[in-house]
Amino acid sequence: MQQYQCDILYGAKKLDPEAGFGPRILPVKLPDSTDAVHAGALRERADHALAPAIAQTATYTFADSADLERFQSGNDADLDRQEYGRYGNPTVREVERRVAALDGADDALLFASGMAAVTTTLLALVKAGDHVVLFRDAYRRTRQFVVGTLGRLGVEHTLVEPGSLEGLTAAIRPRTRLAITESPTNPYLRCIDLARFASICRAQRVKSIVDATFATPVNVRPLSHGVDVVIHSATKYLGGHNDVLGGTVAGAAPLISLVRDLRGVLGGVVDPHAAALIGRGMKTLSLRVERQNATALAVASALEGHAAVERVYYPLLASHPDHAVAKAQLRGGGGVVSFVVKGGRAAARRVIDGFRIARIAPSLGGVETLVEQPALMSFHELDDAELAAIGIDAGLIRLAVGVEETADVVGDALGALDAATM
Numbered sequence: 001m002q003q004y005q006c007d008i009l010y011g012a013k014k015l016d017p018e019a020g021f022g023p024r025i026l027p028v029k030l031p032d033s034t035d036a037v038h039a040g041a042l043r044e045r046a047d048h049a050l051a052p053a054i055a056q057t058a059t060y061t062f063a064d065s066a067d068l069e070r071f072q073s074g075n076d077a078d079l080d081r082q083e084y085g086r087y088g089n090p091t092v093r094e095v096e097r098r099v100a101a102l103d104g105a106d107d108a109l110l111f112a113s114g115m116a117a118v119t120t121t122l123l124a125l126v127k128a129g130d131h132v133v134l135f136r137d138a139y140r141r142t143r144q145f146v147v148g149t150l151g152r153l154g155v156e157h158t159l160v161e162p163g164s165l166e167g168l169t170a171a172i173r174p175r176t177r178l179a180i181t182e183s184p185t186n187p188y189l190r191c192i193d194l195a196r197f198a199s200i201c202r203a204q205r206v207k208s209i210v211d212a213t214f215a216t217p218v219n220v221r222p223l224s225h226g227v228d229v230v231i232h233s234a235t236k237y238l239g240g241h242n243d244v245l246g247g248t249v250a251g252a253a254p255l256i257s258l259v260r261d262l263r264g265v266l267g268g269v270v271d272p273h274a275a276a277l278i279g280r281g282m283k284t285l286s287l288r289v290e291r292q293n294a295t296a297l298a299v300a301s302a303l304e305g306h307a308a309v310e311r312v313y314y315p316l317l318a319s320h321p322d323h324a325v326a327k328a329q330l331r332g333g334g335g336v337v338s339f340v341v342k343g344g345r346a347a348a349r350r351v352i353d354g355f356r357i358a359r360i361a362p363s364l365g366g367v368e369t370l371v372e373q374p375a376l377m378s379f380h381e382l383d384d385a386e387l388a389a390i391g392i393d394a395g396l397i398r399l400a401v402g403v404e405e406t407a408d409v410v411g412d413a414l415g416a417l418d419a420a421t422m
């Protein structure tokens, strides 16, 4: 079927024999709103429908044994034909094509959650005796998987200090198979130089993986900087409405094929209804992220001048340690602002209780502004000294802005600070 054509789908490609996994994508423009609506989407559908149908089916039929034989031989005219729901679904497949288009990838996969995407991808690439490099500020479940689960399976790892490319270089060994980082990271929004990260890995034949959940393809496309694989928790910005879990993996076709095969074994497939919700959310991705970029920058700037705030972390503030990289690499700083209030744990607790629009909840990237205090949520079992040991300030607050009016979100944050300090 005909697809919307743009440079995102058909960007200039060159063969890179060093990559070991086929073609690499050269830099092309970041996706805009037209791309978010159309890139990778089918133009013709059954019954002339505009919106995609939800193929709510667990299995697929064959007319007769000859039909089945044709399918199994790979000679079926319908290349997208499916056999069983764990191996594929047309509703899911269209969203995968759209993710590939936005990420500038040959191909992409959709999973039941971000963690299903992370775990399946890592498992597809390593075996016992291999070594993995992970940055210390990785999402804690990713770290738990690498350290605990992969460790139990005989895969070794090295934890590298946040953002340290020198640490990465030093950590790579002959058996290093992959390096994974987020960018920006949680909660301090560290941004790594993706081109340098990719080239250090490539020079050592190490697969480079970036979890770009916090950036989205609207703000950066890691593949166009030479990274091998990009992952998103679609639960966040891609879905965008805090109502569905999902995860994506995108990269060169042979690598995605490996991950797809393992997905069929491990079974972390997304339900077609959830896929349709993610696909619908993605239509407004660019609009939402543009608003979230603008609001977060406005909040960060306003907080930086507030007497009750000790420190603000936002990549596009000049005070951020990775400001130069972020400015060169990101279209926008994303929707998350982290800040430390004076007075530690108790003061931060009063501040999160003072928000009137933002809701207290984990997660980010949806239309509703959410606020959380890591000391009370992700790390609730740790005391202040233990928090300090892992680099988390007890007075830290993470604000994940939604798409409400910028002035309202800024006012809510300032109002919460004022209420807590009066």
Ligand SMILES: Cc1ncc(COP(=O)(O)O)c(C=O)c1O
Residues within 6 Å of the ligand: 113, 114, 115, 116, 118, 139, 182, 186, 211, 213, 214, 232, 233, 234, 235, 236, 245, 246, 247, 363
């Ligand atoms: C950066 C990052 N990666 C992956 C995940 C996992 O995604 P999910 O919750 O969709 O499994 C999260 C979740 O918070 C995340 O923040």
